[in-house]
Amino acid sequence: MSHEAALHGHESHGHDDHGHHEHHETFLTKYVFSQDHKMIAKQFLITGMVWAVLGGLMSVLFRLQLGYPDASFPWLESLLGKWAKGGQITPEAYYALVTTHGTVLVFFVLTAGLSGTFANFLIPLQVGARDMASPFMNMLSYWFFFTASVIMLSSLFVETGPFSGGWTAYPPLSALHDASPGSKSGMDLWIISMALFVVSSLLGGLNYIATILNMRTKGMSMTRLPLTIWALFFTAVLGVLSFPVLLSGMILLIFDRNFGTSFYLSDIYVNGVGALSNEGGSAILFQHLFWFLGHPEVYIILLPAMGMVSEIMSVNSRKPIFGYMAMLGSLFAIAILAFLVWAHHMFVTGLNPFLGSVFVLLTLLIAVPSAIKVFNWLTTLWRGNIRFTPGMLFAIGFVSLFISGGLTGIWLGNAALDIYLHDSYFVVAHFHIVMGVASMFGMFAGVYHWFPKMYGRYLNNTLGYVHFWITIAGAYLIFWPMHYQGLAGMPRRYFDFSIWESFKQFAELNRFISTVAMIVFATQILFLINFFYSIFKGRKVTVLNPWESNTLEWTTPIRPGHGNWPGEIPEVHRWPYDYGKDGHDFIPQTTPVGEDETNTH
Amino acid sequence: MSLILSVAIIAFIYVVIFQIAKASEYVSILKGEEASRQQNHKINGFLMVAFLVLGFIGIYVCNKAYYGKTQLAQGAASIQGEKVDQMLFVTLIITGIVFVITQVLLFWFAFKYQEDKNRKVFFFAHSTKLELIWTAIPAIALTVLVVFGLRNWFFFTGEPPKNANVIEVTGKQFGWIYRYPGKDHIFGKKYYKNIDPATNSVGIIWDDKYAQDDIQTEQAMYVVKGQPVKLIIGSRDVIHDVGLTHFRLKMDAVPGIPTTMWFTPIYTTKEMREKTGNPNFAYEISCDQMCGNGHYSMKGIIEVVDQDEYDLWMAKQKPQYFTAFPEKDPTAVPVKADSTAKATAAKM
Numbered sequence: 001m002s003h004e005a006a007l008h009g010h011e012s013h014g015h016d017d018h019g020h021h022e023h024h025e026t027f028l029t030k031y032v033f034s035q036d037h038k039m040i041a042k043q044f045l046i047t048g049m050v051w052a053v054l055g056g057l058m059s060v061l062f063r064l065q066l067g068y069p070d071a072s073f074p075w076l077e078s079l080l081g082k083w084a085k086g087g088q089i090t091p092e093a094y095y096a097l098v099t100t101h102g103t104v105l106v107f108f109v110l111t112a113g114l115s116g117t118f119a120n121f122l123i124p125l126q127v128g129a130r131d132m133a134s135p136f137m138n139m140l141s142y143w144f145f146f147t148a149s150v151i152m153l154s155s156l157f158v159e160t161g162p163f164s165g166g167w168t169a170y171p172p173l174s175a176l177h178d179a180s181p182g183s184k185s186g187m188d189l190w191i192i193s194m195a196l197f198v199v200s201s202l203l204g205g206l207n208y209i210a211t212i213l214n215m216r217t218k219g220m221s222m223t224r225l226p227l228t229i230w231a232l233f234f235t236a237v238l239g240v241l242s243f244p245v246l247l248s249g250m251i252l253l254i255f256d257r258n259f260g261t262s263f264y265l266s267d268i269y270v271n272g273v274g275a276l277s278n279e280g281g282s283a284i285l286f287q288h289l290f291w292f293l294g295h296p297e298v299y300i301i302l303l304p305a306m307g308m309v310s311e312i313m314s315v316n317s318r319k320p321i322f323g324y325m326a327m328l329g330s331l332f333a334i335a336i337l338a339f340l341v342w343a344h345h346m347f348v349t350g351l352n353p354f355l356g357s358v359f360v361l362l363t364l365l366i367a368v369p370s371a372i373k374v375f376n377w378l379t380t381l382w383r384g385n386i387r388f389t390p391g392m393l394f395a396i397g398f399v400s401l402f403i404s405g406g407l408t409g410i411w412l413g414n415a416a417l418d419i420y421l422h423d424s425y426f427v428v429a430h431f432h433i434v435m436g437v438a439s440m441f442g443m444f445a446g447v448y449h450w451f452p453k454m455y456g457r458y459l460n461n462t463l464g465y466v467h468f469w470i471t472i473a474g475a476y477l478i479f480w481p482m483h484y485q486g487l488a489g490m491p492r493r494y495f496d497f498s499i500w501e502s503f504k505q506f507a508e509l510n511r512f513i514s515t516v517a518m519i520v521f522a523t524q525i526l527f528l529i530n531f532f533y534s535i536f537k538g539r540k541v542t543v544l545n546p547w548e549s550n551t552l553e554w555t556t557p558i559r560p561g562h563g564n565w566p567g568e569i570p571e572v573h574r575w576p577y578d579y580g581k582d583g584h585d586f587i588p589q590t591t592p593v594g595e596d597e598t599n600t601h
Numbered sequence: 602m603s604l605i606l607s608v609a610i611i612a613f614i615y616v617v618i619f620q621i622a623k624a625s626e627y628v629s630i631l632k633g634e635e636a637s638r639q640q641n642h643k644i645n646g647f648l649m650v651a652f653l654v655l656g657f658i659g660i661y662v663c664n665k666a667y668y669g670k671t672q673l674a675q676g677a678a679s680i681q682g683e684k685v686d687q688m689l690f691v692t693l694i695i696t697g698i699v700f701v702i703t704q705v706l707l708f709w710f711a712f713k714y715q716e717d718k719n720r721k722v723f724f725f726a727h728s729t730k731l732e733l734i735w736t737a738i739p740a741i742a743l744t745v746l747v748v749f750g751l752r753n754w755f756f757f758t759g760e761p762p763k764n765a766n767v768i769e770v771t772g773k774q775f776g777w778i779y780r781y782p783g784k785d786h787i788f789g790k791k792y793y794k795n796i797d798p799a800t801n802s803v804g805i806i807w808d809d810k811y812a813q814d815d816i817q818t819e820q821a822m823y824v825v826k827g828q829p830v831k832l833i834i835g836s837r838d839v840i841h842d843v844g845l846t847h848f849r850l851k852m853d854a855v856p857g858i859p860t861t862m863w864f865t866p867i868y869t870t871k872e873m874r875e876k877t878g879n880p881n882f883a884y885e886i887s888c889d890q891m892c893g894n895g896h897y898s899m900k901g902i903i904e905v906v907d908q909d910e911y912d913l914w915m916a917k918q919k920p921q922y923f924t925a926f927p928e929k930d931p932t933a934v935p936v937k938a939d940s941t942a943k944a945t946a947a948k949m
Contacts, residue, residue, distance in 0.1 A: 489846030
């Protein structure tokens, strides 16, 4: 209703809560409990960046252990206290760092930080809406995420340490207080934090779906939506359908941990405690519930990056995205298949072999829509006129990483190879490249591309270039050699390899990888400096549409207020990819279709 | 002190890079938007090709340095492993071709089609023919891999041959327990509440008539070269995983739910020592599922030996029953009486 009102201009509607009302905005309502989707997006982004720095720092610490298992660093003891007695990280601390690194990067950075930021920022701006369907729910979504963050952070300071059983939190390890110090109160905080996080992403997701379906401006049919919005739409659908399953899994875990139930527990004898009374549960049940979220989660992370890359690539190639409908169809196919492949994480759990074979088939099927996307991106570049903005570089980097990491997915998705490579460094290399670094690249591409819209200033280009080239080279230097470690069977989540005759030959390589990891981490600091400096002191944006882009967000003022458009919301007449058509460099979506225009889309 | 110094140096480097970047922004404003953009395009276009070339050189160097350290160079030690390796190479070739083609195109296009004022872009929004081609080709390639993969998968997970030697492996924090069924070839029943870490670490029910000849050890698992081995895998506490790198297999050890895996070793440990040139070579069982703080040290050893050596080893083993009840051991001198009390306790 308020959207309808907003469509007719805010001037005549004093009661309209969507129009922009700078008048009674205090610091608290503008920057803290803001209901403006753009501010909430920035809150998600900056919180995500804080977590990215913490998570990255954790990886530097545990890489230090892997690279220099015999060295001792006195400053580590001053930093970590009893977790690094004598300057050497203890196994407890190592596992806590690995676990928290995984949890934080997957959920807080690449889910909340990525889709929280860009879904909030881009959906209203690109579909032509004044704000989200429910700005209040949107605000709640951020504050649930914030609370989850605080609780996760506090778990780092618990006497017995944070949870240390891996981000997948498989019971019985995660269910038994006595199985590991990290499974004591650290785990309770971990579960509570994750539960709140699920609430946050549900509130966000429902909002995104409602906004995309109901609040598109006049003329913005579904097939005129930019691919970013389509990607964010499928992301939200995946999240809404799969996160509740994780939540239910977590609730059962809470029951097993604290109330003596046996959902996941059976026939257990814990050293030093004795036989437990639990019987009849199945530890594998949790894995089904977990991966029913866990696999769609991979695409929740990847799809927004794909969408933004499609958009940025088209804008900077000055050429329409190739195969819009095929891109959309492949997004849809990936979204459907994402729900049907979860058990490929469980090939070696004793899964029924026939069931395993079905999951092999469905898993490898995902390669088809993925291949379509890659070839379409390549064709988008072909005979374009490419502008190397930092955003574009990261988009190209994304495609490169997506190819490299995607192809090893074909190895791991085939059960007969997975039975060898499962839980080795091959897997570490695979998912870091295809999901971790690639999505990070999508996120960087988005930040570089939309920073002028967010803050009305540019990021420094030179720093952007330095950031890109060091990061992509570093990413390959870190993760490419890990495939070889995986092919030697080197298991992941090992604190030290020196006692293993089969795996100790990589000590030198581990040192190399750790060194590169530190350099890459240091380079990200460069990005942070660029980001925060440019918010306040960056070169000012002086034109409405600096990238000469077709989409609606560039029709708003340089620094849009709450409500986005000062006057009426513009009407849309065409799809967003008319670049290089009929001799025009670009034709914004708001331009009506000319009479002599060729009909293409 | 050195810490402060290194922090200062790092901070200094940041400041320098930042100042250069800042200066380059001013220069670009002076030179004009257009000129600096062209320069940026030249540099980044060049770097695109340089990255591609250096990348391929890097892959070559990496392969040269590390291929020899992987299992592939060593060769598989089981018939299953040989199939895995073969499949791995087929997959490598198919994905490798796709990798090279797509990466070359990506970076080459990026270089070739960098902005040029005189170029008119090709308005090319879609082509059903092209899209069909690159839907069909991956689909066909994947069908090949799926068929190949599933044949192996059903072989690996299928029934082992009748003559398989059955061994039970139980994981615990942080070690492995191996149990052999003894002369009767049947395992005695077990129940986890009977577990006593000193004498009955898997919880055998001693009343079971099949239990009393079961042989149990935590030292090493002995298997015979050329004879299939079937493992019955379980866990006492949390989930572990029997990772057999040299045989190219692994299977989780789940409390309460037994799993199985079988393989046929084709080289003895001694032969592998000669083959790899490593006198310390051992078939190691690595735990491949996060199981707690000692996860990284949860090692087991498999000794692959000839039938003769196996028989010799087996002859030396004493049933676990006699460890629990030393007075019943016919070869030992009966001493204490209180072990009967323990025996009745175990029955309860």
